[in-house]
Amino acid sequence: MAEVLDIKPSTVPPLRAWLRPHRVVMIAVALGLVALAATTMRWDWIERYWPLALQGLWRTIWILAVTCTLGFLLAIPLGLAQAAGPRWLAVPARAFCTVIRGTPLLLQLWLLYFGLGSLFPQFPWIRESELWPYLRQAWPYAVLGLTLSFAGYEGEVMRGAFAGVPRGQLEAARAFGMRRRTVFRRIWLPQAIQRALPTLAGETVLQLKATPLVATITVIDIYAVAGRVRQDTFIVYEPLLLLALVYLMITGIIVFAFRRLESRIPSRLG
Amino acid sequence: MPEPAPIETLLSAFAQASLFELLAPSPPGWGGNLLRGLANSVQIALGAFGIGLVIGTAGAYGKLYGGPVIRDLMEVYTTVVRAVPELVLILLLYYAGTDLINRMLEAMGYPPVDISGLVAGIAVLGFVQGAYATEVIRGAILSIPQGQIEAARAYGMSPLLLLRRITLPAMLPFAIPGLANLWLIATKDTALLAVVGFNELTLATRQAAGTTKAYFTFFLAAGALYLLLTLFSNVIIGWIEKRARRGMPSVGGAN
Numbered sequence: 347m348a349e350v351l352d353i354k355p356s357t358v359p360p361l362r363a364w365l366r367p368h369r370v371v372m373i374a375v376a377l378g379l380v381a382l383a384a385t386t387m388r389w390d391w392i393e394r395y396w397p398l399a400l401q402g403l404w405r406t407i408w409i410l411a412v413t414c415t416l417g418f419l420l421a422i423p424l425g426l427a428q429a430a431g432p433r434w435l436a437v438p439a440r441a442f443c444t445v446i447r448g449t450p451l452l453l454q455l456w457l458l459y460f461g462l463g464s465l466f467p468q469f470p471w472i473r474e475s476e477l478w479p480y481l482r483q484a485w486p487y488a489v490l491g492l493t494l495s496f497a498g499y500e501g502e503v504m505r506g507a508f509a510g511v512p513r514g515q516l517e518a519a520r521a522f523g524m525r526r527r528t529v530f531r532r533i534w535l536p537q538a539i540q541r542a543l544p545t546l547a548g549e550t551v552l553q554l555k556a557t558p559l560v561a562t563i564t565v566i567d568i569y570a571v572a573g574r575v576r577q578d579t580f581i582v583y584e585p586l587l588l589l590a591l592v593y594l595m596i597t598g599i600i601v602f603a604f605r606r607l608e609s610r611i612p613s614r615l616g
Numbered sequence: 617m618p619e620p621a622p623i624e625t626l627l628s629a630f631a632q633a634s635l636f637e638l639l640a641p642s643p644p645g646w647g648g649n650l651l652r653g654l655a656n657s658v659q660i661a662l663g664a665f666g667i668g669l670v671i672g673t674a675g676a677y678g679k680l681y682g683g684p685v686i687r688d689l690m691e692v693y694t695t696v697v698r699a700v701p702e703l704v705l706i707l708l709l710y711y712a713g714t715d716l717i718n719r720m721l722e723a724m725g726y727p728p729v730d731i732s733g734l735v736a737g738i739a740v741l742g743f744v745q746g747a748y749a750t751e752v753i754r755g756a757i758l759s760i761p762q763g764q765i766e767a768a769r770a771y772g773m774s775p776l777l778l779l780r781r782i783t784l785p786a787m788l789p790f791a792i793p794g795l796a797n798l799w800l801i802a803t804k805d806t807a808l809l810a811v812v813g814f815n816e817l818t819l820a821t822r823q824a825a826g827t828t829k830a831y832f833t834f835f836l837a838a839g840a841l842y843l844l845l846t847l848f849s850n851v852i853i854g855w856i857e858k859r860a861r862r863g864m865p866s867v868g869g870a871n
Contacts, residue, residue, distance in 0.1 A: 368685050404800035448846035449798075449839045453818050457835035460822075464831050555701040562811060567702065588706045590700045597699035 387584050395575055402568035403592065406557050409466050409567065410596075413489055414550055417496025422535070423503025424497060439501065446498025452559050455491040459484060459563040488560035503545050507538040540611060550569035551597050568592060644773055646824035646834065653820030657806040660737050660816060663803045667742025669795075672749025673784075680752050690750065697747035703810055709740045710812055725811050733814040743796060752794035756787035788860045796853040803845055817841060 358440070392399075427439040466472050466481055480486050511534055518531040558569035566574075572585040678690045697705065716734065718728040760783065768782045810819035821838040825831045 366684065369688065372685070372688060445839070445843060450804040450818060450842060452807040452810065453821070453835060453839055453842065456818070456822060457839065459830070460825060461831040461835050464829065468760075550732065555699075558701045558703045559808075569701070572704075576669040582711050583708070586704060590696075590704055590708065593700045593704065594696065 350481045366421075383587070388581055389584060390590075391405060391575055391579050391581060391584070396573065398566075398574070399568060399571045402566055402571035405565065406567040406569070407596070409485075409488060409492065409557055409560065409565075410554050412551075413492035413496055414553055416489075417553075418500055418546075420493065420497035421500035421504045425506075425508050425538070426500030428501070428505040429508035431564065443498045443501050443505075446495055447502065449489065451495050451556055452562065454495060455488065455559055455563055458491050459487040463487065466598055484560075484564045486563045488563060492553065492556060492560070495556065496549065499552070500542075500546075500549055503542050503549070508534065508540040510541050511537045543604070543611070547601055547608075550600050550604070554596055554600065626702065646820075646828065649820045649824055650817065650837060650841065653838075654735070654813060654845070656814075657803065657816040658845070659816075660734065660741060660806045660809065660814075661727065661799070661802040663738035664741035664745050664805075665799055667738065668745025668749045668798065668802070671742065671746025672753045675746060675750030676753035676757055679750065680757060682781045682791070694747045694750050697744055698751075699771035702741075702744055702805055703811060705744055706737075706740050706808055706812060709743060710736055733809070733812070737806070737812075737814050737816075741802065741809075744805070745802055748798055748801070749795065752791055752798065755794070756791035757783060759790040760786045779806075789864060792853070792857045792860055796849075796857070799849060799853070800846055803849070804842070807842075 354575075409512065426441045427435040428443070431439065463481075472478060472481065515533055515537065516529060519533045524532065557567060561567055561570035561573065569589060572589040575585040576582055629805045675690050675693070682690065711836045717731065721728055764782055764786055765778065768778045773781065806816050807818040809816055810822065813819070817838055821834045825834040828834070
């Protein structure tokens with residue numbers, strides 16, 4: 347709220363400039379369309395399905411957060427191996443990124459779910475292990491597939507980010523007598539992450555757009571709930587429109603959050 | 617009961633039928649189905665990419681030179697399409713598009729038509745590609761030295777001639793990296809049409825895998841096909857880029 351109250355006189359004109367007459371008309375038309383949709387389309391199904399939709403929404407957000415975090419953690423060694431690693435590390439890392447980026451995510455998910463899923467039951471020691479109850483569910487495969495995918499794309503970004511940190515910075519740190527691990531922790535990694543941050547927002551949005559694919563391997567996310575509504579009630583457009591709106595809002599939140607994060611981190615690159 | 621050693625079980629999964637029998641190009645092998653699926657995928661990707669280029673060029677012109685209303689509409693188009701998952705857009709446009717066309721035909725007194733999956737797939741993916749292409753081409757046009765366009769105007773070129781002779785060739789070197797990326801996205805997005813039941817490579821693979829239970833073999837084979845397509849595209853793209861950039865100083869300075 348503090349931000350809202352903090353409007354200075356100088357910030358008002360841009361809003362007025364933004365709200366030009368044609369925009370007012372367009373917003374009015376858009377609101378009219380929304381009102382038309384609200385009154386003429388069928389929305390009575392929401393009442394019955396909203397608990398399920400909330401669960402699905404939570405699952406979508408949870409999968410997005412977990413896979414982005416894990417994928418990014420995996421992308422750091424992948425990028426480092428490609429940028430500065432010895433050959434026997436750089437070649438496999440590059441091959442991994444090429445394969446992940448060169449094949450559709452849907453295929454990767456199906457390979458993991460149907461392929462691994464059909465292979466595992468043949469091993470008695472896997473069936474008897476404590477992990478088996480999890481391996482019989484779909485979500486571990488979804489998380490694994492999305493994590494690997496994010497790591498593949500972000501690993502390529504991190505390679506450029508690691509390579510882009512000026513040599514002089516690292517040499518100066520070495521000259522200060524820092525050990526290699528300290529150089530990495532204090533100088534190289536922070537600056538590389540800072541360079542990768544602008545692309546990170548875009549990658550996260552792409553990852554959000556990839557999450558509905560997990561519905562094809564029976565994970566009930568928000569997209570799968572919309573599909574369920576369509577199957578149960580034969581209402582086609584309303585759930586899909588609402589779904590598109592939900593994704594738009596999540597995208598907006600992601601973009602906004604990353605913009606806040608970026609403005610907080612001081613950007614003075616040497 | 618003696619339990620089979622794990623490695624033998626692993627091998628037996630692959631050895632249910634020999635690899636070559638499964639992937640043979642003619643029935644009972646499934647190789648032919650996979651290749652037909654690949655041909656369908658390439659066809660859709662080419663069509664969608666082409667439509668995306670046309671929409672993208674028009675959209676970039678709208679964003680750069682259009683009136684305020686067109687500019688805002690383009691902004692809404694690119695923002696919404698780039699924020700909503702392709703899968704949702706495909707379903708929405710697939711249902712809404714076919715429904716709308718049939719209603720229009722009905723209103724004009726024609727019998728409803730059954731729109732083929734190929735046409736619908738190309739149209740929907742093209743619409744999605746158009747949003748991304750708009751941004752790429754807009755950025756490329758902005759990278760052209762403004763004097764070149766002004767000079768062409770001063771010569772009295774008509775807008776179309778200007779587009780054909782100056783803007784398109786001059787922006788191409790700047791647009792190619794982004795457009796190449798879009799082409800690779802297009803080839804991979806064709807897999808999404810498997811969800812609406814179009815028989816492209818991914819769905820053909822799943823059918824083959826489901827019938828023979830050799831999931832690993834077929835999904836790996838399809839992955840190899842997609843990867844080959846990507847690597848082959850990269851070679852072509854490198855060749856086109858070299859040609860489009862001829863006479864220009866190299867970027868990166870490594871050469």
